[in-house]
Amino acid sequence: MLGEALFFSAILFAIGVVGVLTRRNAIIVFMCVELMLNAVNLSFVAFAQAYGVTGQVFVFFVMTVAAAEAAVGLAIIIALFRHRQTVNLQNINLLKG
């Protein structure tokens, strides 16, 4: 099952990357990042089945970090929306010189 799981993981990760690169809505971009994290988790679980259970511990940590990231990222999006009234990434270009 390792090969099949890595196959699906690769496809999901590529979909996440394409989503990050093509969408302009900040929340959807953020959800694409979550999809990429999920794809990596699938690889971890598949490798854990073949090479030892430790991989599942890493999934646990990835989920924790994803939860922390979601909390902080969504707080940033809310602050940004309060400031600019939009989540369109094209209008959020304050750091562009």
Add this chain to the structure above:
Amino acid sequence: MPHGTLPLLYTFHFYLFGIISVVSALLFVTRKSPVAAALWLVNTMFCLAAMYVLLDAPFIGVIQVLVYAGAIMVVFLFVIMLLNLGHPSEIADARGLGAKLIAGAIGVALLAEVFALIKARTPDLLTLPEGYAAAEVARTGAIAPIAGPLFNEYLLAFEVTSVLLLAAIIGAVILGKRKEADAR
């Protein structure tokens, strides 16, 4: 999962959930409405949970449903609805053709790279015997194989994670707080 008893059924369900998750992910990336996108992503995550169970990781499957589909995606939906982003007119959608082509090229390159990596051989010495993980789950239960390393080898990482969560909570509260001047 008993590979030995019904291998064909096992493989069938693995592919079934895999294909559903990929289709849901594609629909997720292409939806115009953020709410619809979020719900398709929840579907992807449920399918991934089923795949984790099929890959002998039932506990990870359960916390995938609880934490990802249950908690993180609810927070996303909550923010989408709080900011009232559900209207299609509001959605500034996909970028121009150039960006789409570049994104497609990068996606294809990533896929090709990973497919090349799948072909790579790993040393047999590292590989566990077939069905080892399933036997371990059957012997000690779903949680013990994870809890053991988590609280022994990775205890420091576990404690650091608690500090990270505390920092995230404080950061989220401070970022989400209205300034005193705004409130008046």
